Amino acid sequence: MSTGSRxxxxxxxxxxxxxxxxxxxxxxxxxxxxxAACSGSDSGTVRIVGVxxxxxxxxxxxxxxxxxxxxxxxxxxxxxxxxxxTVVRTQLAGGNAPDVHVLFPGSGxxxxxxxxxxGGLLTDLSDQAWTxxxxxxxxxxxxxxxxxxxxxxxxxxxxxxxxxxxxxEARVSPPRTWSELLTVCAKLKAKGIVPLALGAQTPWVTxxxxxxxxxxxxxxxxxxxxxxxxxGRTTFADSGWADAMGKxxxxxxxxxxxxxxxxxxxxxxxxxVAAGKAAMAVQVxxxxxxxxxxxxxxxxxxxxxxxxxxDPAKAWIPAGIVVGLGVAARADNQxxxxxLIAFLGQQENINRWAAAVSAIPLTRDSTTTIDPILADFLxxxxxxxxxPFMDQRWPNAEVQxxxxxxxxxxxxxxxxxxxxxxxxxxxxGADS
Numbered sequence: 001m002s003t004g005s006r007x008x009x010x011x012x013x014x015x016x017x018x019x020x021x022x023x024x025x026x027x028x029x030x031x032x033x034x035x036a037a038c039s040g041s042d043s044g045t046v047r048i049v050g051v052x053x054x055x056x057x058x059x060x061x062x063x064x065x066x067x068x069x070x071x072x073x074x075x076x077x078x079x080x081x082x083x084x085x086t087v088v089r090t091q092l093a094g095g096n097a098p099d100v101h102v103l104f105p106g107s108g109x110x111x112x113x114x115x116x117x118x119g120g121l122l123t124d125l126s127d128q129a130w131t132x133x134x135x136x137x138x139x140x141x142x143x144x145x146x147x148x149x150x151x152x153x154x155x156x157x158x159x160x161x162x163x164x165x166x167x168x169e170a171r172v173s174p175p176r177t178w179s180e181l182l183t184v185c186a187k188l189k190a191k192g193i194v195p196l197a198l199g200a201q202t203p204w205v206t207x208x209x210x211x212x213x214x215x216x217x218x219x220x221x222x223x224x225x226x227x228x229x230x231x232g233r234t235t236f237a238d239s240g241w242a243d244a245m246g247k248x249x250x251x252x253x254x255x256x257x258x259x260x261x262x263x264x265x266x267x268x269x270x271x272x273v274a275a276g277k278a279a280m281a282v283q284v285x286x287x288x289x290x291x292x293x294x295x296x297x298x299x300x301x302x303x304x305x306x307x308x309x310x311d312p313a314k315a316w317i318p319a320g321i322v323v324g325l326g327v328a329a330r331a332d333n334q335x336x337x338x339x340l341i342a343f344l345g346q347q348e349n350i351n352r353w354a355a356a357v358s359a360i361p362l363t364r365d366s367t368t369t370i371d372p373i374l375a376d377f378l379x380x381x382x383x384x385x386x387x388p389f390m391d392q393r394w395p396n397a398e399v400q401x402x403x404x405x406x407x408x409x410x411x412x413x414x415x416x417x418x419x420x421x422x423x424x425x426x427x428x429g430a431d432s
Contacts, residue, residue: 103326108391130345152324199269216308320389
């Protein structure tokens with residue numbers, strides 16, 4: 001093992017800047033201890049590679065696991081999503097991947113469950129007890145051809161994380177309709193506060209506003225939209241996606257974003273809201289802990305459903321299965337890796353993981369508690385007006401990066417809504 005550590009729980013977290021400086025999958029793998037190829041000399045150590053928002057739950061749960069498994073040692077590494085997808089995907093194909101690795105639900109990315117399962121790169125987890133509790137509606141996220149390959153603790157939500165002090169300064173409250181949102185943004189802007197921080201330089205951030213708006217624009221009228229897309233009965237350009245992307249563009253046209261969103265990172269976006277320089281940011285609930293860590297007064301942060309329609313009683317929201325873990329089919333320590341997943345699948349540990357990333361647990365019981373900041377989302381989720389993140393049903397790994405690029409081009413004035421959605425339709429029709 002190239003970490004050089006002989007301890008039971010060696011950890012390496014790599015900054016985004018440091019990772020990007022390396023530039024390129026092979027070089028990145030060589031520079032990251034947890035991502036480097038395992039020589040087999042320390043094959044008893046279970047290697048785990050995750051994305052940064054998985055660090056907090058694993059930091060909490062691995063020490064608990066070791067209390068009952070003192071002979072099991074771990075090496076963990078965490079890196080940004082886009083970089084891990086490149087490096088670990090390459091290692092899986094080469095047979096030198098970590099034992100346990102980040103795995104995305106559904107089929108929309110190069111490191112998604114379906115993509116890797118089709119390639120025979122994942123271990124079947126179907127014999128584990130926790131898999132029996134997966135709701136039928138989530139099958140497409142966790143299972144392929146009837147077999148379970150993904151462990152995920154629950155559902156993450158997309159909404160607006162906001163600074164309560166900034167809202168109070170402008171004398172506004174969280175909006176419940178699109179019209180109210182525009183009014184609130186105008187009042188914040190008049191007070192010299194950036195209404196919406198947008199870190200579109202970080203590719204995955206580009207998609208979140210679209211995802212927040214599409215449930216009302218598309219699924220509220222046609223819950224079977226994904227099936228219609230798959231059958232070729234509709235397209236992005238000929239659907240409510242055009243309305244959602246048009247609203248995204250309207251927010252920019254009205255000057256409600258920070259200057260140069262394409263030159264602003266996720267970290268800068270986070271800092272702006274934490275400091276009150278910006279009032280809010282559309283984000284996934286999994287990063288709430290990062291926002292809280294970025295401010296001295298985390299109690300001043302709140303979160304509300306980002307409104308895309310005009311009737312609060314009929315609001316729809318995105319609620320996607322949180323990024324999870326898989327076990328490599330050719331893992332050096334497959335049985336130890338599976339034992340860890342079985343432990344994570346116990347209800348108390350599903351609860352712990354979900355709490356750590358402000359998610360709604362996969363299954364709930366009397367011991368389950370949910371982050372109070374998500375209170376406004378629960379009635380919508382329990383009212384069956386929540387839809388998976390859009391990419392979880394896309395047929396290949398091409399549509400998501402096409403979406404990233406389309407939004408960046410839209411923000412840069414290089415394309416219009418029709419052109420942006422045309423890019424996505426082209427990618428959707430590409431061979432997977």
